[in-house]
Amino acid sequence: MSVTEMFSYIQGFLSADQDVREDIRKVVQNLEQTAREILTVLQSVHQPSGFKEIPSKCARARELFCTVRTHMAELKTKFPAEQYYRFHEHWRFVLQRLVFLAAFVVYLESEALVTREEVAQILGIEVVREKGFHLDVEDFLAGVLIMASELSRLAVNSVTAGDYGRPLRISNFINELDSGFRLLNLKNDPLRKRYDGLKYDVKKIEEVVYDLSIRGLAKEPESGGDK
Amino acid sequence: MNKREGEGWSRRNAEAAQERDALANSSSPVIAAFKVFQQELDTRHDKYERLVKISRDITIESKRSIFLLHRVTNIPDPEVVLNEAESKLDGVRQKIGQIAEELRGEDIYQFHRAFTPGIQEYVEAITFLHYIRHRSLISLEEINAKLVFMKTGNADPKVPHVLTFQVTPADYLLGVADLTGELMRLCIGSVGNGDIDTPFQLSQFLRQIHDGFSYIGNTGPYEVSKKLHTLRQSLGKVEDACYTLRVRGSEIPKHMLADVFCTRTTHMDTEEGVV
Numbered sequence: 001m002s003v004t005e006m007f008s009y010i011q012g013f014l015s016a017d018q019d020v021r022e023d024i025r026k027v028v029q030n031l032e033q034t035a036r037e038i039l040t041v042l043q044s045v046h047q048p049s050g051f052k053e054i055p056s057k058c059a060r061a062r063e064l065f066c067t068v069r070t071h072m073a074e075l076k077t078k079f080p081a082e083q084y085y086r087f088h089e090h091w092r093f094v095l096q097r098l099v100f101l102a103a104f105v106v107y108l109e110s111e112a113l114v115t116r117e118e119v120a121q122i123l124g125i126e127v128v129r130e131k132g133f134h135l136d137v138e139d140f141l142a143g144v145l146i147m148a149s150e151l152s153r154l155a156v157n158s159v160t161a162g163d164y165g166r167p168l169r170i171s172n173f174i175n176e177l178d179s180g181f182r183l184l185n186l187k188n189d190p191l192r193k194r195y196d197g198l199k200y201d202v203k204k205i206e207e208v209v210y211d212l213s214i215r216g217l218a219k220e221p222e223s224g225g226d227k
Numbered sequence: 228m229n230k231r232e233g234e235g236w237s238r239r240n241a242e243a244a245q246e247r248d249a250l251a252n253s254s255s256p257v258i259a260a261f262k263v264f265q266q267e268l269d270t271r272h273d274k275y276e277r278l279v280k281i282s283r284d285i286t287i288e289s290k291r292s293i294f295l296l297h298r299v300t301n302i303p304d305p306e307v308v309l310n311e312a313e314s315k316l317d318g319v320r321q322k323i324g325q326i327a328e329e330l331r332g333e334d335i336y337q338f339h340r341a342f343t344p345g346i347q348e349y350v351e352a353i354t355f356l357h358y359i360r361h362r363s364l365i366s367l368e369e370i371n372a373k374l375v376f377m378k379t380g381n382a383d384p385k386v387p388h389v390l391t392f393q394v395t396p397a398d399y400l401l402g403v404a405d406l407t408g409e410l411m412r413l414c415i416g417s418v419g420n421g422d423i424d425t426p427f428q429l430s431q432f433l434r435q436i437h438d439g440f441s442y443i444g445n446t447g448p449y450e451v452s453k454k455l456h457t458l459r460q461s462l463g464k465v466e467d468a469c470y471t472l473r474v475r476g477s478e479i480p481k482h483m484l485a486d487v488f489c490t491r492t493t494h495m496d497t498e499e500g501v502v
Binding site for chain 1: 255256257258260261262264265267268269272334335336337339363364366367368396397399400432435436438439440442443446447
């Protein structure tokens with residue numbers, strides 16, 4: 001094979017690779033659009049009027065997740081299943097946001113931490129790599145950390161809206177999350193950097209709880225969460 | 228909310244931290260889940276580190292082969308050097324077999340960054356060896372054909388299974404880009420030893436490679452675009468060497484050719500910085 005033939009072959013390969021990436025980008029754009037719609041729905045829980053409407057917002061978000069599942073099904077068809085990590089960078093960001101949104105919905109519904117399996121179900125993907133397009137554990141953890149920031153904001157806005165019980169429950173939840181994260185041996189990568197932000201969320205929520213308790217506004221929450 | 232400093236706050240923090248760690252010892256579903264995550268992440272990171280170590284070994288041995296191969300220009304019997312280099316690269320291939328073993332059942336792209344430096348260095352070495360022997364560019368297919376390993380399985384020792392490692396076109400491209408630097412050094416070195424045929428052959432070969440890279444342009448990985456700049460410099464040096472040989476070669480006695488090229492290339496090196 002001559003030099004020219006070799007480069008011709010490689011050019012063909014690179015060209016095909018670019019086409020695949022272009023296809024993937026288009027589907028990812030659709031996913032990002034739907035993710036923004038879900039975020040818009042859920043953002044409104046921070047407003048005082050939004051608190052009463054939490055159940056209906058969660059229901060609306062779940063409807064939009066149907067669309068997410070459709071997009072995901074399409075995304076899976078754009079590349080060979082065993083090359084997930086070759087193209088992973090294209091959807092990593094939007095997938096983390098979707099994990100955050102799913103985790104947030106589940107928290108608003110049940111005040112529990114969503115499991116990986118639940119998120120995978122909501123998004124219409126697998127947990128185990130061998131089974132197909134899956135949710136990488138680091139993307140799951142990143143999404144959970146994004147949710148932690150959202151919850152610290154929710155704690156603040158709950159007080160403003162007059163709900164003094166919620167911040168205490170959020171505090172317990174975030175503290176448990178923090179304990180969990182401290183079990184991990186993280187390397188100096190983006191996940192580690194994001195985890196470093198968790199301590200500020202913890203601190204912010206503790207300050208909210210402190211503000212409430214010294215004013216006698218907070219009652220000790222039941223394990224189930226009660227106002 | 229203002230920041231609270233002072234003893235009271237840090238004492239409260241310490242108590243809170245202790246409570247949290249007590250939680251970690253209890254078996255809540257959240258903690259149980261994170262223990263699973265910890266194991267998964269540790270396993271993944273350990274494998275990544277093992278691959279990084281193997282990749283470093285590959286880089287070192289490949290670089291040594293390249294240094295060895297540069298000596299073919301000034302010894303009477305090149306076969307000795309070529310055979311030694313060949314056996315070094317056999318050792319490197321064994322290491323690549325270890326990589327293939329680690330990657331069995333895995334998505335190779337998940338760990339690609341761990342071993343790509345070593346693989347690129349290996350491609351550089353093997354293409355260099357092949358050029359010195361055959362004056363041609365070894366193809367990706369030929370490279371991959373040598374990366375087939377017979378391993379005995381753990382389950383049934385009598386049944387060997389075949390493991391392969393596939394160098395990706397991108398890694399091949401990056402290795403060939405680095406090869407051009409070595410070819411440039413070979414050219415300058417061969418002139419210094421009185422060999423005035425090799426530079427012209429090299430010039431033509433290097434030009435073909437450069438044209439190939441120009442054809443690929445920006446469609447390759449971005450590292451290729453970075454290396455294209457160095458490639459152009461290497462080609463420039465080789466073309467200048469050929470020019471000097473052609474124009475002034477007849478004027479200069481062979482034993483002084485080396486000096487002419489030494490000063491010329493030193494001048495170019497200090498101009499352009501590190502090659």
